[in-house]
Amino acid sequence: MPVARPEPQEPRVIAHVDMDCFYVQVEQRRNPELRGQPTAVVQYNDWKGGGLIAVSYEARKFGVKRSMRGDEAKMVCPSINLVQVPVARDKADLNVYRSAGSEVVAILSTKGKCERASIDEVYLDLTDAAKEMLLESPPELLELIFEEATKSNILGLPSVIFVLHDLIVVSLQFDMNVTNRASYVQDVINREDSVRAWLCRADADYQDKLLSCGAIIVAQLRVKVLEETQFTCSAGIAHNKMLAKLVSGMHKPAQQTVVPSSAVQDFLVSLPIKKMKQLGGKLGSSLQDDLGVNTVGDLLSFTEDKLQEYYGVNTGTWLWKIARGISGEEVEDRLLPKSHGCGKTFPGPKALKNNASVKTWLDRLCEELSERIQSDLNQNKRIAQTLTLYARACRKNKSDSIKKFPSKSCPLRYGTVKIQEDAMKLFESGLHDFLGSQNTKWSITSLSVSASKIFDIPIGTSSILRYIKGPNSTVSPANLDCSSLPEDPSLGNKLYIAPNHEEHCEPSLSEKEDYGNNNVPLQMVQGTCSILKFLSQSPVLSEKRKIDSLICSHPGPESSSEPNKAEEHKAAQYVDRKKFNTAGSNSASSSTWMFNVEDIDPAVVEELPPEIQREIHGWIRPPKQSSSKTRGSTISSYFQPAKRSG
DNA sequence: ACGGTTCGTACA
DNA sequence: TTGTACGAA
Numbered sequence: 200m201p202v203a204r205p206e207p208q209e210p211r212v213i214a215h216v217d218m219d220c221f222y223v224q225v226e227q228r229r230n231p232e233l234r235g236q237p238t239a240v241v242q243y244n245d246w247k248g249g250g251l252i253a254v255s256y257e258a259r260k261f262g263v264k265r266s267m268r269g270d271e272a273k274m275v276c277p278s279i280n281l282v283q284v285p286v287a288r289d290k291a292d293l294n295v296y297r298s299a300g301s302e303v304v305a306i307l308s309t310k311g312k313c314e315r316a317s318i319d320e321v322y323l324d325l326t327d328a329a330k331e332m333l334l335e336s337p338p339e340l341l342e343l344i345f346e347e348a349t350k351s352n353i354l355g356l357p358s359v360i361f362v363l364h365d366l367i368v369v370s371l372q373f374d375m376n377v378t379n380r381a382s383y384v385q386d387v388i389n390r391e392d393s394v395r396a397w398l399c400r401a402d403a404d405y406q407d408k409l410l411s412c413g414a415i416i417v418a419q420l421r422v423k424v425l426e427e428t429q430f431t432c433s434a435g436i437a438h439n440k441m442l443a444k445l446v447s448g449m450h451k452p453a454q455q456t457v458v459p460s461s462a463v464q465d466f467l468v469s470l471p472i473k474k475m476k477q478l479g480g481k482l483g484s485s486l487q488d489d490l491g492v493n494t495v496g497d498l499l500s501f502t503e504d505k506l507q508e509y510y511g512v513n514t515g516t517w518l519w520k521i522a523r524g525i526s527g528e529e530v531e532d533r534l535l536p537k538s539h540g541c542g543k544t545f546p547g548p549k550a551l552k553n554n555a556s557v558k559t560w561l562d563r564l565c566e567e568l569s570e571r572i573q574s575d576l577n578q579n580k581r582i583a584q585t586l587t588l589y590a591r592a593c594r595k596n597k598s599d600s601i602k603k604f605p606s607k608s609c610p611l612r613y614g615t616v617k618i619q620e621d622a623m624k625l626f627e628s629g630l631h632d633f634l635g636s637q638n639t640k641w642s643i644t645s646l647s648v649s650a651s652k653i654f655d656i657p658i659g660t661s662s663i664l665r666y667i668k669g670p671n672s673t674v675s676p677a678n679l680d681c682s683s684l685p686e687d688p689s690l691g692n693k694l695y696i697a698p699n700h701e702e703h704c705e706p707s708l709s710e711k712e713d714y715g716n717n718n719v720p721l722q723m724v725q726g727t728c729s730i731l732k733f734l735s736q737s738p739v740l741s742e743k744r745k746i747d748s749l750i751c752s753h754p755g756p757e758s759s760s761e762p763n764k765a766e767e768h769k770a771a772q773y774v775d776r777k778k779f780n781t782a783g784s785n786s787a788s789s790s791t792w793m794f795n796v797e798d799i800d801p802a803v804v805e806e807l808p809p810e811i812q813r814e815i816h817g818w819i820r821p822p823k824q825s826s827s828k829t830r831g832s833t834i835s836s837y838f839q840p841a842k843r844s845g
Numbered sequence: 846a847c848g849g850t851t852c853g854t855a856c857a
Numbered sequence: 858t859t860g861t862a863c864g865a866a
Contacts, residue, residue: 201854202854480864539852607859645847647850
C-alpha cells in the first residue's frame, strides 16, 4: 500500500518524461520506412497474430489498442505494420529496447537528479537547475525565458496552448502536412499572448517562474533526445512526482504540460480517482465501491481520521494528501534498474509437465539472466547478490484449493552453469512445498528468475580479486578492471571482498549445512563459510591466524548508543568464528564483506606484492570531518555498503 | 485459461 | 529478511 512521505517545504521542480510508444519508435528508427505509418510491435506471432505491446499514434487513430491480438489489429486497421519483438532462446528478447532506453537516460540525466522509473520513463528533479536559470538570468533575458515557456501546455489557462517547438518536433517525426502545421502555428500565435500574460503578470509567483524555467530545461532536453536518438517523448512539469506523472501523458505525442500550483485544485477535483497512480487497482475500486469516491474531489470530504480508519494510518494520510495534490516522494538518483529478471509464460497446452521440460526452460532463462548480470558487472561494475525463482503452477487434482507456487531465493553465484544449478534446486524446493505431501500431477504455467540486491563494486575490490586470482586468469569476473573508477570518498577506507566470483569459491549447495529444513542454500551462512574457506586457500592468507588478523573486531550496530560503544568494541575485539558465522539477523547475512583498511594487520600487508601494498596505502586517507553521519568504525556491515550519500 | 514481460513498493 | 500481494507500463 502506498505511504506518504514527508514533503520538503521548499518548492521543487519535478519532471516526468515518458517516451511516446517507445517500442514502436525503436523499430521505426531501425526501419525508417515505418515512420508515419500505422505500426505496432507484437510478440509471439504464432497465436492469433501475437500480442500487441506498443501501438503507434497513426494506428491508434484506427482504434488499435494495446492488449489486442495482431489479428484484431489487422481487422480494424488492415494497413497496419506489425513488427515482432526479437526472439532469443525461444523467448522475447527486450535488449534492444533496454539499450535504447539507456541512450535516452544518458541524455536526460545531464541536468539534474534523474530516476529511471521504467524502460521508457524517468523522473527528473530540476530544482537546482531551474533556480540557477532564474537567478543568473538578467531581467531582459527573463522576458525571453518566459517567452520560451509559452511553448508548453499550461494547465489552468483559458484553453490549451499548442507548442511551437513541439510543432517542429511533430512535423519532423510524423510528417505533418502543411495545412495542419499552419493551423497549429496560428493556434500558437493566438494563444501565446494569454500565456505571456499569465507568466508576466504582476503577481507572478516565484514558484511559477521556477516551473517555467523547468519547462524550458525539459523542452531543451527533449530536443536533445530527438536530435541524438531520433525519439520523441512527452513530459509533465510540476512541483512533485505525482502531478508531473499525472500530466506527462495529457498531451501526447511529443508535447509537454506544466502544472502551476494555482491549477492543482481545479485539475484534481474532477479527475477520476482511478487515474491516480496507485489507485488504478483494488484500492481505487474500494474507494469507489465502499466509499462512493469517484473523483479526487470526492475524497476531499473525508477527514484524515476517517481515511485512516478505513485504510490504516499510512494509506489514510497518503490518500488525504494526494487528494490535495501533496506528495513528498523524492526523485531517486538512480540511472540503472534495481533488478534483472527474465521469464516466460506457458499458457494452456504449453504448460510444462515434467522436470525435464522445466529444466530446459530454466536453463534458457538462466542463460539470459547470466548474460545480463555479467554485462551489468562489466559495464556498470555492479554485483547482484540474490537469485530468486518464481513460478506459477496448477495442480491437476479434484476440488483444488487455489494454492500458489512459492518463490524461493538463494545467494547468487556468478556463472551460467551455477545459476542454472541453483535455479533448478530452487525450483525443486518450491515444488516440494507446493505439493506438500500429496503426490499429484502438476503443470507449470510460468517460470521466471531474477537477480536482485544489486550494488556497486566499491573501490579496491578489483585489485584484490585480481591478485588473489592471479594475473593470468581468464575467468570473467577476474577480468574486472576498475582502475578507471572514480574514487568515492563516501565509501570510506574500506576494503570489500566479494566472494562467489571466484572459481575457488564453492559455496552453498555442496556444503549442505543444516541451517534449514530443505536443501535450498541459505544466504546467511554460505557466504561466510565460503569466504573464510576461500581466504584460507589463498596464497596470501593461508593461515588461520592471518584471517583472524583481517577480521579483528566485531561488527557493532551502525549507530549504537554512545555509552556502551567503547566497551562493546573492546569486548568484541576478537571474533569467535562460530558467533561470527551465525550471528543475528543484522550481521552475517550476505556474501559480501567489508573491512576497514585500518583493521588489516600491517604484517599481512607486508607480505603482499609491492603494487598491492601501494594500493592499500592509497586507500588509507585521513579521516573525514565533513559528514555528520558516523559510519561504522569497524567491520561495519556485511551487507550493502551504505547508500552513497552525496 | 494469463495480453506477456519487467519492474517497483509495502507489509507481514 | 524473505515471501507475498499489488500496481504500473
